[in-house]
Amino acid sequence: MKKVLKYLLYIVIAFVGFLIAMNIFVPVYVFDEPVPFHGDYLLNPYQDIDSTWWKCCNFHGHTRQYGGITNGRNNGNAVYDSMYRLFGYDHVGISDYNKVNGYEDGRDPGYIPGFEHGYNVWKTHQVCLGTKKVRRIDYFFYQTLSHKQHMLNKLGEQNRVVAVAHPSFVDGSYNVRDMKYLSNYKLLEVLNGFVNSPEHWDMALTNGHLVYLIADDDTHDVLKINDIALRISYLNAKDNDADQLYDALLSGKAVGVDFHLDRTEKMDDKVARFKRDIPYLNHARLTGTHFDLSVTKPFQKVEFIGQNGIVLKEENYNKAAAVTTAYYDIQPSDMYVRTVLTFFDGSTMWLNPVTRHESNEITKQRLDHISYFWTITLWAIYLGVIILIVILVKNTSRIKKYT
Secondary structure (H helix, E strand, O other): OHHHHHHHHHHHHHHHHHHHHHHHOOOOEEEOOOOOOOOOEEEOOOOOOOOOOEEEEEOOEOOOOHHHOOOOOOOOHHHHHHHHHHOOOOEEOOOOEOOOOOOOEOOEOOOOOEEEEOOOOOOOOEEEEEEOOOOOOOOOOOOOHHHHHHHHHHHHHHEEEEEEOOOOOOOOOOOHHHHHOOOOOOEEEEEEOOOEOHHHHHHHHHOOOOOEEEEEOOEOOOOOOOOOOOEEEEEEOOOOOHHHHHHHHHHOOEEEEEOOOOOOOOHHHHHHHHHHHOOOEEEEEEEOOEEEEEEOOOEEEEEEEEHHHEEEEEEEOOHHHOOOEEEEEOOOOOOEEEEEEEEOOOOEEEEOOEEEEOOOOOOOOOOEEEOHHHHHHHHHHHHHHHHHHHHHHHHHHHHHHOO
16 A cells, blocks of 8 residues: 555656646747837728628637536537527637537538637636647646747647637736737737736737737536626628638627626526627728727717727717717827727627727737747756756665665
């Protein structure tokens, strides 16, 4: 029995050692200072949208996998699919942990292979879409900015779209200040069924990172009223076709809706309210520096938000006014302008930003560079410490053996 326990201890030590080794042997990155949006060209992602094309989508949700070890609760594949179809979703995405679930392949014409990457203790996760290969490696313990950037870079090589997932979910995951320097990811999950992250988005945008939103339920139990049809991505795509959905996501032709949750209603009532009360964007046009928009239902408040998350303009209305349009005249000092509409039922609609550039040829900035000097130096120190620990353990074993 002692031998068995001894071997089990060795296995645990070896496993922990492996996790530590993965965590420390990561390239060290240095970062350039970011350059905020600037220039005379204003990029409006909604300039040419068609109001009849909106597709209702969810890209982040979980089914029961690995014998129930991961949190999928009641979400069998068929149940998951049927519940989203009940609400009238056009695209039903499944993002199981570190595994591509192919259930929707053949059922959803816009099928996109995807998964949620990450099993670290700080919930530093990523939603990966258009997956060519699942990356099994993760950094289990605390992650520095170098860890996060390296993972985004590696995931970007294996997936068509990488989105930073629920950055506000755990303090110490993606810190707001991280977004100043992180790059080489396509989307940010601004709206998530557990938590919204506008501060992270504004930090990225303020520092010139052209990152568009994605909104997801992050579903874990589709049979619960508070776990489905909460945060919705509406993509402006003519057909429910994978390439068209990718294009809408990456070009910013998407809005996020935070649908009001009524915990007292039954599921059938929520389905009816969802189909009846969801707002849609009719247009969001830019004429010179004049930005105007129209939606399908009256709203209570409109906010135009810019640099550092500052509200540039806010208008409030009473229900009797039945206001469905708003405008903002973009000022020379506005580096970007994003819009949030609040409706009388408590639901909100979030638009992607209008951004400034030098021309219509947009290049996203990259700030990261591997510092080979610091990487070699730190790896040498780590290796030296590991060798020292091994020698100390061996010497301690020998002393015990002969005493």
